[in-house]
Amino acid sequence: MEPGEIHALLGENGAGKSTLMNVLYGLYQPDEGEILVDGRPLRLRGPSDAITAGIGMVHQHFMLVPVFTVTENIMLGAERVRGGIAGFLDRRRARSEVAEVSQRYNLRVDPDAVIEDLPVGIQQRVEIVKALTRDVDLLILDEPTAVLTPQETEELLTVMRSLKAAGKSIVFITHKLGEVKAIADRITVIRRGKTVGTASPEASRDELAALMVGRTVRLTVDKAPAAPGEPVLELSGLFVDDDRQIRAVDGVDLTVRAGEVLGVAGVQGNGQTELIEAIMGLRPVLAGTVTLAGQRIDGWSTKKVLRAGVGYVPEDRSVDGLVKEFTVAENLVLDIYDRPPFGRGLSLRPDEITRSARERIEQFDVRTPSAEAPVGTLSGGNQQKVIVARELSRPLKLLIAAQPTRGVDVGSIEFIHSRVIHERDNDTAVLVVSSELDEVIGLADRIAVMYRGRIIGVVGPDTPREEIGLLMAGIIPDATGGPPDAGSVPDIGPTATVDADPVAVTDADTVSGSGVPATTDRDVAAITDGVAPAAEGTGSEDEKDR
Amino acid sequence: MSTTAVPDVAVTPVGAGFWSRTRKVGLVLLALGLLATVLFGALATGEQARFTLSEDAAGAALKVDGTVGAIVFGLITLAAGGTMFTGLPRQWFIPVLAVGLVAFVLSFLCWQVSAAPAGQNFMPLVNIVRGTFLLALPLIFGSLAGVLCERSGVVNVAIEGQLLMGAFSGALFGSISGSVWVGLVAAAVGGSLISLLLAVFSIRYLVDQVVMGIVLNLLAVGITGFLYERLMQTDAARYNSAPRFSNWEIPLLSDIPVLGPALFRGNIFLYLALLLVLVIHIALFRTRWGLRTRSVGEHPTAADTLGVRVLGLRYRNVIMAGAVAGIGGASYTLALFSFTKNMIGGKGFIALAALIFGRWSPSGALLAALFFGFADQLATYLGAINSVIPGQFLAMLPYLATILAVAGLVGRVRAPAADGKPYIKG
Numbered sequence: 001m002e003p004g005e006i007h008a009l010l011g012e013n014g015a016g017k018s019t020l021m022n023v024l025y026g027l028y029q030p031d032e033g034e035i036l037v038d039g040r041p042l043r044l045r046g047p048s049d050a051i052t053a054g055i056g057m058v059h060q061h062f063m064l065v066p067v068f069t070v071t072e073n074i075m076l077g078a079e080r081v082r083g084g085i086a087g088f089l090d091r092r093r094a095r096s097e098v099a100e101v102s103q104r105y106n107l108r109v110d111p112d113a114v115i116e117d118l119p120v121g122i123q124q125r126v127e128i129v130k131a132l133t134r135d136v137d138l139l140i141l142d143e144p145t146a147v148l149t150p151q152e153t154e155e156l157l158t159v160m161r162s163l164k165a166a167g168k169s170i171v172f173i174t175h176k177l178g179e180v181k182a183i184a185d186r187i188t189v190i191r192r193g194k195t196v197g198t199a200s201p202e203a204s205r206d207e208l209a210a211l212m213v214g215r216t217v218r219l220t221v222d223k224a225p226a227a228p229g230e231p232v233l234e235l236s237g238l239f240v241d242d243d244r245q246i247r248a249v250d251g252v253d254l255t256v257r258a259g260e261v262l263g264v265a266g267v268q269g270n271g272q273t274e275l276i277e278a279i280m281g282l283r284p285v286l287a288g289t290v291t292l293a294g295q296r297i298d299g300w301s302t303k304k305v306l307r308a309g310v311g312y313v314p315e316d317r318s319v320d321g322l323v324k325e326f327t328v329a330e331n332l333v334l335d336i337y338d339r340p341p342f343g344r345g346l347s348l349r350p351d352e353i354t355r356s357a358r359e360r361i362e363q364f365d366v367r368t369p370s371a372e373a374p375v376g377t378l379s380g381g382n383q384q385k386v387i388v389a390r391e392l393s394r395p396l397k398l399l400i401a402a403q404p405t406r407g408v409d410v411g412s413i414e415f416i417h418s419r420v421i422h423e424r425d426n427d428t429a430v431l432v433v434s435s436e437l438d439e440v441i442g443l444a445d446r447i448a449v450m451y452r453g454r455i456i457g458v459v460g461p462d463t464p465r466e467e468i469g470l471l472m473a474g475i476i477p478d479a480t481g482g483p484p485d486a487g488s489v490p491d492i493g494p495t496a497t498v499d500a501d502p503v504a505v506t507d508a509d510t511v512s513g514s515g516v517p518a519t520t521d522r523d524v525a526a527i528t529d530g531v532a533p534a535a536e537g538t539g540s541e542d543e544k545d546r
Numbered sequence: 547m548s549t550t551a552v553p554d555v556a557v558t559p560v561g562a563g564f565w566s567r568t569r570k571v572g573l574v575l576l577a578l579g580l581l582a583t584v585l586f587g588a589l590a591t592g593e594q595a596r597f598t599l600s601e602d603a604a605g606a607a608l609k610v611d612g613t614v615g616a617i618v619f620g621l622i623t624l625a626a627g628g629t630m631f632t633g634l635p636r637q638w639f640i641p642v643l644a645v646g647l648v649a650f651v652l653s654f655l656c657w658q659v660s661a662a663p664a665g666q667n668f669m670p671l672v673n674i675v676r677g678t679f680l681l682a683l684p685l686i687f688g689s690l691a692g693v694l695c696e697r698s699g700v701v702n703v704a705i706e707g708q709l710l711m712g713a714f715s716g717a718l719f720g721s722i723s724g725s726v727w728v729g730l731v732a733a734a735v736g737g738s739l740i741s742l743l744l745a746v747f748s749i750r751y752l753v754d755q756v757v758m759g760i761v762l763n764l765l766a767v768g769i770t771g772f773l774y775e776r777l778m779q780t781d782a783a784r785y786n787s788a789p790r791f792s793n794w795e796i797p798l799l800s801d802i803p804v805l806g807p808a809l810f811r812g813n814i815f816l817y818l819a820l821l822l823v824l825v826i827h828i829a830l831f832r833t834r835w836g837l838r839t840r841s842v843g844e845h846p847t848a849a850d851t852l853g854v855r856v857l858g859l860r861y862r863n864v865i866m867a868g869a870v871a872g873i874g875g876a877s878y879t880l881a882l883f884s885f886t887k888n889m890i891g892g893k894g895f896i897a898l899a900a901l902i903f904g905r906w907s908p909s910g911a912l913l914a915a916l917f918f919g920f921a922d923q924l925a926t927y928l929g930a931i932n933s934v935i936p937g938q939f940l941a942m943l944p945y946l947a948t949i950l951a952v953a954g955l956v957g958r959v960r961a962p963a964a965d966g967k968p969y970i971k972g
Binding site for chain 1: 829832833834835836837840841844848849850851852853854963971
């Protein structure tokens, strides 16, 4: 690393980027090898050594105490105190330091705001200020853009440039090629824990992607035009709260037709999870209706919803999708274990379960030592295939897939995508929720963008990415004349008059060309961006499993 | 090109919100008020209910006609319930609730005192206040021990054991040395030993903290019970007759009516408890130690990345908690009674309840402990005046109150986020 350099560390999920940086930050101890700073070897026994050596890190999952204020979070570990041994906190001085640093680098934060009330973009800013108040020379940013909207990402890149101008070095960890090309001075690509090459930002995306993945991959999803039929899922005026009793879904109307894929795009945490859980009967519907093929299903138990012909690939497979300790065969019948031929009276029929499991392992290309292997020992991609196999083995009217390829290897992504399209072609209605825009664009026949619990626009799959990006940030390009159409966006009250006309929104002319560099190359990004924020853990787990 | 940002509107209200928490609590208060006004009013007699202000039963007193008092206080509760039911600003919730509940208790007392056997139609406030604090003492120490532990992320179910061990070692070493101060130090050490086991097993060996706490309680009962029978009972004069702290009268303050004689003629433990509440409260929210403790209890990984020694801090706090609880145990054996088998009798668990009811804050825990102490004292008083209300009903109060608190009826109760979760580095 040179002073004043932005060095990008590029690699797929589970490639070992975060682990490497945690070693550099003193959180993990290296088994072998050494770290050189200014030519001298450095031994880090813990993060405080790293901080002393001038190394700061912004973690992928923010290291902020949610119930503390910004100032408290920033002062923690490096408190200014008065009163000798008693150590009374000098809050005033800490606050003025925060204000000073945030002014110097133009990072606006309110020193007295409580972290849990702040949006993620601001929380990240707090993390950066936290590192800067510790006088670091080298700042490590671990997947900083995973949870940001394209606009917030752009702001972050600006901040990075100004830090660079101030002489700070930055290690920028990411798997998004666009961002790397936009900002990095040098690029190191890591795969499976090894440096596989360095590149300059002039290298083409394809070269970088090939380095990162190790082989050339097909990135688009092949599909025929959709032939939408009758509406299968109809949501009308849906209101749902999250676990903290805060409104998460705020008046959603949505229709999914047979034989089409409706993609829900949006930055994580805008109500997508709660929306899906409400449909599945996993979360109470406060108001509004959910209709499946003409029948109201809100208030039904999840079991009843599943048996009415709904397939469900949950967002977090290890928590909601599988029982890790159970075998592959057992996991494959979790939905219908009590139905013939798998169950009879009070007993299960293991032969039938095993026989059918073998069939489906074959059919869905699940790479497992045997049908009796605990599902937790499989790689992430194969675990996901087990879920897909289970859900697609029932006759479905509706398939709901939430983050279907999160933390999944490239080969499995292709397979899962093709199965989803295959299901669509069998006249099933498909609802795909993904925080990866490229996945949504690749799969969907129509795209609904969710922002703060509302659908703020429904657009076609050919809509420019920049426009969808703006929608994800809650910015609606103004309709160029014509009365607002109530079709796609419900009028939810006087405070939120959203004049969005689906036709006008899709009209590319109304959108400025200043897109986000990170998100212009759809083809490559479809795999490189193919994994969502929280997936790093699952990704490295894959590593372990193999 | 112009763009429209979606306005940051408050969420759209949904019709189902009629039965808000305020409404539900208001309804409960209305029911209590009705009960007080009608039932207590009807059962109360025209006798004067006297609340005496000094130790002398015939001395100065607050007087009120029983029936009138019961009805008037009942109406106050009704009014509080009504106000709450029709809706009121957030910040008024707790004060109005407090007024309603206190008025209900007063209405109840007017009935009870006025209906007491002839000649006993008075309630000695000094005794009641003194008894409340006395009964609350082990709860205060115990819940402070809980605060220290749980704020740094270790669940302390072993309070009972720590109190018991403190009481035992205080009695034993106080007797052997003949010095109250040696006894006090020994009590702190005894409590810390139980804590040390809790710390080692839950922090180092990642044993489930609740299970470990329960095991330690049983261990403390076993060890002290065994040594009591084999050692103390063989020679009580030598091993179980610890000297006792005498009462210290604080000049000036002890002359305050009611509170003076009740609070400022007490023993060292009472003063120590109040002082500790103050000190821990300030330390927790104003000092470096407090900030780090709270960060370790909320988000240990974040603290670790900033160079805070998570495990070290947890060890230290858990052991300090044991010392505090140990001193609490000694408030029995070095001031009131000689040691008997299992003499804490579940107070440690009520202290745990006080900790939760007090929302993991030292001052909250103090208030909760006093409330529970009052319930306990009231039960004794009702027994003394042959009340129709069995004292056992009041003995249920701490648990009932805790269930209500945990159920979220009295404000949101939120434990430290990492409470009970072992921290594994990396």
